[in-house]
Amino acid sequence: VGLLPAYDDKKGKRPMTEVKIKTEVAGRVCSILATVGASLNEGDEVLLVEAMKMEIPVMATAGGEIKAVLVNVDDMVAEGQVVAIVAV
Amino acid sequence: VTWQPDIDEMNNRADMSRQMGGADSVAFHKGRGKLTVRERIEILADPGSFRETGVLAGRPEWTSDGKDLLSLTPANSVTGVVQINGRRAIVHGGDFTIRGGSADGSIGDKMGWAIKQAYMRRLPFVRLLDATGGSVRTFETIGRTYLSSNDRTAEVELMQMVPTVSMVLGSVAGLPAVQAAMCHFNIMVKGTTQVFVAGPAVVKASQGIQITKEDLGNEDVHVHKSGVIANLAEDEEDAFRQVRRFLSYLPTSVWEMPTRKQTEDDPVRREESLASFMPRNPRRVYDVQKLIELVLDKGSFFEIQPHFGRSRLTGLARVDGYPVGIMANNPRYLGGSMDKAAGEKTARLVQLCDTFHLPIVYFCDEPGFMVGQEEEKKGILRAGARMVALNSLSRTPFITFILRQVYGVAGGLHYRGGSALYRRFAWPSGHWGSMHIEGGVSAAYRREIDAADDPEAKRLEIEERLNALRSPFRTAHAFALEDMIDPRETRPLLVDFVQEAQATIRTQLGQTSRIAFLP
Numbered sequence: 001v002g003l004l005p006a007y008d009d010k011k012g013k014r015p016m017t018e019v020k021i022k023t024e025v026a027g028r029v030c031s032i033l034a035t036v037g038a039s040l041n042e043g044d045e046v047l048l049v050e051a052m053k054m055e056i057p058v059m060a061t062a063g064g065e066i067k068a069v070l071v072n073v074d075d076m077v078a079e080g081q082v083v084a085i086v087a088v
Numbered sequence: 089v090t091w092q093p094d095i096d097e098m099n100n101r102a103d104m105s106r107q108m109g110g111a112d113s114v115a116f117h118k119g120r121g122k123l124t125v126r127e128r129i130e131i132l133a134d135p136g137s138f139r140e141t142g143v144l145a146g147r148p149e150w151t152s153d154g155k156d157l158l159s160l161t162p163a164n165s166v167t168g169v170v171q172i173n174g175r176r177a178i179v180h181g182g183d184f185t186i187r188g189g190s191a192d193g194s195i196g197d198k199m200g201w202a203i204k205q206a207y208m209r210r211l212p213f214v215r216l217l218d219a220t221g222g223s224v225r226t227f228e229t230i231g232r233t234y235l236s237s238n239d240r241t242a243e244v245e246l247m248q249m250v251p252t253v254s255m256v257l258g259s260v261a262g263l264p265a266v267q268a269a270m271c272h273f274n275i276m277v278k279g280t281t282q283v284f285v286a287g288p289a290v291v292k293a294s295q296g297i298q299i300t301k302e303d304l305g306n307e308d309v310h311v312h313k314s315g316v317i318a319n320l321a322e323d324e325e326d327a328f329r330q331v332r333r334f335l336s337y338l339p340t341s342v343w344e345m346p347t348r349k350q351t352e353d354d355p356v357r358r359e360e361s362l363a364s365f366m367p368r369n370p371r372r373v374y375d376v377q378k379l380i381e382l383v384l385d386k387g388s389f390f391e392i393q394p395h396f397g398r399s400r401l402t403g404l405a406r407v408d409g410y411p412v413g414i415m416a417n418n419p420r421y422l423g424g425s426m427d428k429a430a431g432e433k434t435a436r437l438v439q440l441c442d443t444f445h446l447p448i449v450y451f452c453d454e455p456g457f458m459v460g461q462e463e464e465k466k467g468i469l470r471a472g473a474r475m476v477a478l479n480s481l482s483r484t485p486f487i488t489f490i491l492r493q494v495y496g497v498a499g500g501l502h503y504r505g506g507s508a509l510y511r512r513f514a515w516p517s518g519h520w521g522s523m524h525i526e527g528g529v530s531a532a533y534r535r536e537i538d539a540a541d542d543p544e545a546k547r548l549e550i551e552e553r554l555n556a557l558r559s560p561f562r563t564a565h566a567f568a569l570e571d572m573i574d575p576r577e578t579r580p581l582l583v584d585f586v587q588e589a590q591a592t593i594r595t596q597l598g599q600t601s602r603i604a605f606l607p
């Protein structure tokens with residue numbers, strides 16, 4: 001999990017942290033469950049990766065708002081690849 | 089007091105020895121984020137329980153008349169008896185602050201003494217490795233080279249008798265590196281430790297390759313890739329915590345019963361959530377760690393090799409306070425399929441449990457051995473054959489809960505024939521076969537499919553026909569499966585089995601395993 005603090009001092013918001021969500025397994029993205037802008041809790045499923053005939057959920061390692069989903073359905077992903085960003 | 093001067097001198101010299109390599113050397117060592125061997129033993133042991141042997145062993149320097157001692161450089165290892173969780177164990181630790189823990193800085197054979205003590209006294213043995221093997225400097229000291237033919241029989245015998253643990257706490261090469269693997273459990277520390285046959289200088293000399301000690305033998309190499317080291321510790325304190333925990337599940341020797349620990353957990357706890365635990369969609373995975381928590385005594389699972397062969401979980405745990413070995417397929421990795429790494433890992437658990445008389449509990453969801461060219465090249469077939477052999481040789485009580493898949497020869501490992509205590513139960517989500525219907529159909533019905541006007545439709549039709557036969561009820565009606573169970577009954581049935589198994593274990597105490605524990 002990488003931490004990228006992004007502080008907007010004009011708006012005086014509290015510092016925001018972005019958490020990278022990574023897939024633990026390699027395979028094909030078969031379904032995207034999270035929507036950009038929606039909020040989710042730690043442990044919620046972000047997307048499903050198909051490997052060895054199984055659908056393996058990639059889960060949010062932190063709760064927050066989905067800033068970006070970096071892959072599309074049918075993309076092949078590698079082990080450890082960042083697939084989404086959550087703003088905490 | 090007649091002997092007071094000698095007693096004082098003895099204490100004085102022991103104090104000298106406890107200074108280890110001296111203030112500078114100790115400061116250098118600690119500056120690299122490491123503890124001294126004496127601090128390590130204090131943390132490993134129950135407080136104040138260490139009784140050292142051989143504190144006076146060292147290289148004395150005398151005044152010119154040879155009458156008075158100027159200084160004493162201690163032997164670069166520390167040994168003795170400690171208590172761990174209230175039970176005795178022998179510890180031997182290398183002292184890096186004296187000649188880098190190298191074998192030529194040793195005095196007498198402290199390590200041999202320690203091993204023999206563990207052997208004679210039938211006590212667990214813990215090695216704290218922070219040392220390299222021999223050095224060519226010895227050739228000059230003794231005026232000759234020597235044959236590497238030291239007798240390690242006692243160390244190998246020890247593994248058949250008492251729990252042995254190796255801790256990698258520094259850069260470890262040569263004989264100590266082999267000893268790092270010569271045990272029932274080993275661990276290394278993140279970022280500060282490495283282990284290899286020989287270090288970067290030797291690799292440079294023999295292969296002309298420049299490589300760092302980290303790239304050659306850190307946790308990435310040995311915990312994640314080679315599987316030579318079982319567990320990874322965040323820091324040294326964590327390493328000692330894990331070792332104490334590992335030992336807590338095992339008897340002090342094969343002649344002792346594994347010790348039960350009082351538990352608050354209800355033996356007949358029926359977890360409602362188990363009735364919905366398994367997804368109906370066969371392609372959806374589940375959290376096998378969560379299942380283990382729901383069924384075993386809460387918080388009792390200690391995972392072994394969590395970063396290697398991840399399609400299987402292995403570890404030690406407690407059931408109604410009794411220690412057990414755990415293995416479970418993990419569908420998140422390779423669909424739970426046994427690859428060579430998972431096979432090696434499972435083999436080690438079976439050997440461990442059979443040696444120390446722990447019942448083996450298996451949560452089975454095995455799609456079969458991993459297929460494909462990569463695994464064939466690694467030798468999955470021999471790993472599989474070895475598992476079949478170990479499963480047949482093992483006589484420790486064995487129980488299987490079939491959660492979902494049981495396919496192929498790997499699936500066959502859920503079962504053990506012979507007369508040793510064995511039971512199996514299947515959840516209603518179970519399905520099985522000598523091979524998968526999908527894929528199997530194309531092979532077995534190829535002619536029929538090829539001859540059809542619409543081969544694809546024909547294939548699907550045959551698959552559907554066969555799938556209808558796959559219900560676990562059909563197997564149970566034929567008594568080819570003894571019992572289907574409500575998943576909520578898993579813990580009560582498991583507790584009942586493990587309680588009863590204690591009587592069997594009592595008859596198996598001693599060196600009764602037909603499996604030699606091999607590293």
